[in-house]
Amino acid sequence: MTVTSKATCEDLDASDPLAVQRSMFSLPEATLYLDGNSLGALPRSTAAKLDKVITEQWGAGLISSWEGHGWWAKPLELGDRLAPLIGAAPGEVVVGDSTSINLFKVLAAALGLRPGRRVVVADARHFPSDGYVIEGLCALLPGCQVRTVEGDDRRLAEAIDDSVAAVVADHVDYRYSTVRDMSEVTSRAHSRGALAIWDLSHSAGAIAVALDRDEVDFAVGCTYKYLNGGPGAPAFLFAAQRHLETARQPLSGWSGHADPFGFSAGYKPAPGVARFLCSTPAILSLAAVEASLDIWDSVDLAAVVDKGARLGDLMIELVEARFPDGAMTLASPRRASERGNHVAFRHPRAAELIARLAARSVIADFRPPDILRFGMAPLYLRYVDIWDSVEVLSEVLGAVD
């Protein structure tokens, strides 16, 4: 597209099929929030939902709410509601614990399913916490080696040989927004007898994800970015149906037991994906995820993917038109199909620019060493917000030059 005026952006907003979803979020006036890829905005219904759960279910129902309000079943119920957003089937997803903890579980499960193998291929592009967790698990296991791989999908795929138990990769690079070819990497892993584990933190609710079609083995991701579950919201965990009866994971708390209220000695994993649960469900946090899924239930995911791509394209187009001297260098793929829903640029004074933007109520992220990261959450961002943000960016950049 070629957008040369704010009026064009207003036209795009007027015909946006997701405009109705924006009204479901509580956004501070006069803030241009390009950071929904870090912490998603607040759904309008969340506060009332939490109040109800706190007052009626906890306060009045007390212990009886574990059954009476279905608390115990929430991790599975919300998992089933989240499943369509990531191309999973009912019974393959749970919501609970954190992304790091869930990665620990599924990687341990994958290593258990490949007992003769002790190499884990790790994507050097991953969010660092994933690397720390892989390191933490492997340090426990004699002979376990982490093979960290820099580079594109082909390099990553080629690093998977017959010694590899599992590959762990981020679907969308948290810095540059580059999308990995989930199908290609997973297929390569399988051809070598390895399993594929994906972190979807930057893709769930943002771009198309087809876990079952791509035959992914395990996946994890957070719900506090594009899924709007709130700060530190519970994460999700996906395990493919074909592994559910054989996978074991070491964070074997009572929530994953076949008969948690039998209080028997000895762990017996629950049938199905419930065996990946560990902890007593965190009901207040889960209620906030539920409020968000109430919105997501009614969303056309194809429209989200389409709008995310257009917002990113617009951002790139406007920045490059405004700074033809290359003061801001695109660090993300130019083609929307190769990009997640954030756009990164490089500038030597990126940290200062992000601080100056914030002072003007344009909220984006700095990532070391020189990256400005702009998130394009399709549910509540308008095309006109991109226009206005680039206007402010232009003024701010003039001030630091």
Next chain:
Amino acid sequence: MTVTSKATCEDLDASDPLAVQRSMFSLPEATLYLDGNSLGALPRSTAAKLDKVITEQWGAGLISSWEGHGWWAKPLELGDRLAPLIGAAPGEVVVGDSTSINLFKVLAAALGLRPGRRVVVADARHFPSDGYVIEGLCALLPGCQVRTVEGDDRRLAEAIDDSVAAVVADHVDYRYSTVRDMSEVTSRAHSRGALAIWDLSHSAGAIAVALDRDEVDFAVGCTYKYLNGGPGAPAFLFAAQRHLETARQPLSGWSGHADPFGFSAGYKPAPGVARFLCSTPAILSLAAVEASLDIWDSVDLAAVVDKGARLGDLMIELVEARFPDGAMTLASPRRASERGNHVAFRHPRAAELIARLAARSVIADFRPPDILRFGMAPLYLRYVDIWDSVEVLSEVLGAVD
């Protein structure tokens, strides 16, 4: 004491130094809630606190609240506030994740601190989830053996020999309420070069706990029982000061990294107890814990311990006076000093009795196979509630006989 009338109970309530705390809880009318040892009652301030955090901090502050509202520091801040309740010093406690996950962390840390040893002594009385987690960790570690010990403190202590890396025990038995001698078992562990790990889920906020005085190495516990943090609230983790610079734990997520926002490759543990953090802090759940600690900050812990003992004594006295035929058999220690803040009785039709009590709005717990468990949360239970509960119990028992 000898209590022969409801009027005596009313007198005791009139002079109760904790009567003011009861007014800080939202309790359903006409319910006699003897299950605060399972899910603590709702503080009156929790709903407003959550509303504020959701609306003002998340909704309006968005990403800036991680710093602006001190979100990132909450696990340490709340740990410092919780520390006095368990006899710990500032800088030894964090709040986050779950009891099971925290047990996994500290047991792995303990095994790391005792590299030549591969035996874990486990208390057969523990809440089953603790056993499942010990089993889950040990299954990962070649040569790791779990030695599960039945019996009293002496039996437990005697099972700790020079091959033992750590003993894991529950301070208060979740069924019978028996209190372990923390000092004796810990001291025996140390005399054999082993470490002591305690689960305080049924003692924090209920009875006297002196982790530092008793030289405990590690401890974990939940905040949703006597600490009123809400269903599935974040747990706490204690690590003694002397281990903080050497202990390592495998759930090494970015929250425990020395420089989480440096996004560097390679895990470097944070100095101090922060290295036991894993996940992005669960802000909504932590806000509920904070609302509860606002109450606990003003509580005289000696009064809590004293009242808990008196409520339990009263329950035993009234039940035994009412059922001199021994229809209900005391399953908890008779001496308050050997008992936590719940009292257990045996009856062959315990499950049915608990259901009938619930139908009459007396809420208590059944635990297999034949245990009725009555929780005596001192902050909001009245002496008269015990009287009334035993009245109803008497009617209900008459109906099933």
